[in-house]
Amino acid sequence: MKQSGALMKSWKNDGYDVLEDIAGQSPELLKSILEGSPDTISLSDASRPDLPLAYVNPSFEKTTGYQRADVLGRNCRFLQGEETSSDDVARIRRAIADRQPVEVTLVNYRKSGEPFLNALRIGPIFDRSGQLTAFLGIQRDITEQRLRAQQDNTRNRLEALGTASGALAHQLNNLLHPVASLLSLHLPDITDANMRKDLEIALYSANQAAELSQSLLGLSRGRFEGGDSATQLPEGLLRIIDLARLMVPASMVIETSTGSLSQHLKIPINETLFAQVVINLIVNASQACEHSGRIRIDLTASQTQRIKISIADDGPGIPDADVNKIFMPFYTKRTSKKGSGLGLSVVKRIINESGGLIQVGKGLPQPKGRGFGCVITLDIPFIT
Amino acid sequence: MCQILLIDDMLPVRHSIAATLRKAGHDVVEAEDGSKGLELAARDRFDLVITDIMMPASDGTDVVFTLKSQVGGPKVIAMSGGGSGISADEALQMSGTQADAVLTKPFTNEVLIETVHSLTAR
Numbered sequence: 001m002k003q004s005g006a007l008m009k010s011w012k013n014d015g016y017d018v019l020e021d022i023a024g025q026s027p028e029l030l031k032s033i034l035e036g037s038p039d040t041i042s043l044s045d046a047s048r049p050d051l052p053l054a055y056v057n058p059s060f061e062k063t064t065g066y067q068r069a070d071v072l073g074r075n076c077r078f079l080q081g082e083e084t085s086s087d088d089v090a091r092i093r094r095a096i097a098d099r100q101p102v103e104v105t106l107v108n109y110r111k112s113g114e115p116f117l118n119a120l121r122i123g124p125i126f127d128r129s130g131q132l133t134a135f136l137g138i139q140r141d142i143t144e145q146r147l148r149a150q151q152d153n154t155r156n157r158l159e160a161l162g163t164a165s166g167a168l169a170h171q172l173n174n175l176l177h178p179v180a181s182l183l184s185l186h187l188p189d190i191t192d193a194n195m196r197k198d199l200e201i202a203l204y205s206a207n208q209a210a211e212l213s214q215s216l217l218g219l220s221r222g223r224f225e226g227g228d229s230a231t232q233l234p235e236g237l238l239r240i241i242d243l244a245r246l247m248v249p250a251s252m253v254i255e256t257s258t259g260s261l262s263q264h265l266k267i268p269i270n271e272t273l274f275a276q277v278v279i280n281l282i283v284n285a286s287q288a289c290e291h292s293g294r295i296r297i298d299l300t301a302s303q304t305q306r307i308k309i310s311i312a313d314d315g316p317g318i319p320d321a322d323v324n325k326i327f328m329p330f331y332t333k334r335t336s337k338k339g340s341g342l343g344l345s346v347v348k349r350i351i352n353e354s355g356g357l358i359q360v361g362k363g364l365p366q367p368k369g370r371g372f373g374c375v376i377t378l379d380i381p382f383i384t
Numbered sequence: 385m386c387q388i389l390l391i392d393d394m395l396p397v398r399h400s401i402a403a404t405l406r407k408a409g410h411d412v413v414e415a416e417d418g419s420k421g422l423e424l425a426a427r428d429r430f431d432l433v434i435t436d437i438m439m440p441a442s443d444g445t446d447v448v449f450t451l452k453s454q455v456g457g458p459k460v461i462a463m464s465g466g467g468s469g470i471s472a473d474e475a476l477q478m479s480g481t482q483a484d485a486v487l488t489k490p491f492t493n494e495v496l497i498e499t500v501h502s503l504t505a506r
Contacts, residue, residue: 173465177490178400184493185404210490217466 040064040139042076046124046132050075051096054134063141065111076137079118081109083330083341092122099124099132105142107330115330117143143329147349150342154276162272169217176213179206230266230383231274233307234258234299240275241297247279248286258299265307266383269354277350280343281311281376288315288374296364307382312363312375323360356380386504387428388412389458391421391435391447397489401434404493405500418442422450430458431504434487437464437475448479459503465489 022029034041034055040063043055052073061067064079071078080089088106095102101123108118119142125134183203190196231237241256248254267274285295296312318326325331327348330341351358356379363373388410392398395416402412413428415421418435419442425433433451437444444462451457462483464475472488480486485499 170465170467173490174394174397178396180490181400181404181493185400185407214490 040137040141042137042139043125044076044135044137046134051135060139063110063116063139064108070111079108081107081113081115083107083115084109092120095122096124096135115143115328116141117146117329147329147342147345151273151276151346151349154280154346155272158272158275158279165216169213172213173210173217176206176210180210229268229270231269231271233265233267233382234261235264236271236274237278237297237299237309240271240278241282243275244279244282247283249291251292252286252289253294254282255294255296256299257297261299261301261307263301265301267307267354267356267380268383269350269356269380273350277347277378278309278311280347284343285311285313285315285374285376289313290315293367293373294364301382305381305384306379308377308379310375310377313373314364314366315373316366316369317363317372317374318360326360327358351378351380354380386410386431386500388500389415389421389424389428389430389433391415391418391433391439391444392463393417393436393439393441397436401496404496408497408500410500416441418444418447421447425451425458432459432461432500434461434463434500437462437479438467438470445479448482452482459484461485461487461499461503463487463489463491 019030034057037057037059040060041055041057042053042060044051045054053071053076056066056068056071060071064071066078077089084107088104091104092102101121103119103121105117105119107115108120109115119140121138123136123138124132125136127133180203183199183206187196187199187203190199237258238256241254245254269277282295282297286293289295294314296310298308298310298312300308302308322331327344329345331344348358359377359379361375361377363375365372388405390398390402390405390412391414392401393416398414398416402414405412413424413430415424417439421433421435425447433447435444435447437448444464448460448462451460460483462476462479463486464472465488466472466475476483476486476488484503487496487499
């Protein structure tokens, strides 16, 4: 009690007094605070050129993979890499030049080359005389958070789409029923051959529209509403492919083969999540082909209680050097810069959570080129 | 030829079903909701009642249960395409236990005529 009373009193006078008290009474405490902090803490020496790191805490070592000895004396820009936004870096530079605090969320790289999303705050540290002595960096790896948010966001969108398309399909069905019914009722009575031909075309279109509406309805029938924790194959996959077809240009040809699947199977992934996976892979393939090409989807069951789904395209393929990178977060080089670069990471995460594996390989032969497109293969255990 | 009471709240749908039935030679009386349908059913004798299930004013399930609780009442077909968030199967679950047949919308004219025939042929 006496001690805390002393701290309270001195706090009113000057923050430094508190620190001096702590340092005096318990010299290990300050160190323990820094060393034990779950957030990454680094200190750059402002008195030396190029702001070399003077201190990093164990959390820094854990997050970045660099040992203290690797980094002390170096400017922390070694954390940057090819997907780090130059705008973010410029903001940090400007704040440092202006001796202002700054908050930036940017892509950084661990020693292993693996990217991570770093929520970074930097603040200038002045000593008692007002002299700038250091820049304090507090960082948090928010990659996992961002991936989960992305996954939730896509799932919410799909669920909303399912609900909305279901409601729409009901309205459409009610409007299409009289069209098809009345046309087919009276067609036999039409004697004028030309007129009959015209009305047959109208009937054909009405039936096609009804079929489309039925497949929209399939999306909403309890399956895209999150409840069920399993997806039925091949029906679920076919339903998702129907939806994906609406999301890529008609110039993309999507072929499906479920021929070797002799029975109905269930995989332990909720259909909304599975739709995220499949739609993501199909849309990626379409982008890789610049929206004109061929996608082939094969579904095969293996002897070992597992199912393989491969999605192959005849686009430019993945350079060998990038094969190990494509499932890492923020890999956006191949696809558009508009993408979050999280799509394939989310796909991998969903598949891995169900006990599945995801692999990349050589896909369909390119139409003119000598090479091959890309194939992504999902290898998922099924429920017996 | 049968006396058929057709209950559906959607006029174009009701009209097309009625037209199909009439062309097949049946007499059709139309009602736009369940309570009007039950009034008509109490007044006149019908061989068959075809009712939609999900209707805004009064539910078709009531029609099915009321008619099937009467001894010597008409045959009943329940039909539905479901609604927002409700599949046709779910919509027809309750009435399906009582009705003589169910029709899942959308159905073709042929299916309609066949179903009617199977219940009324003797």
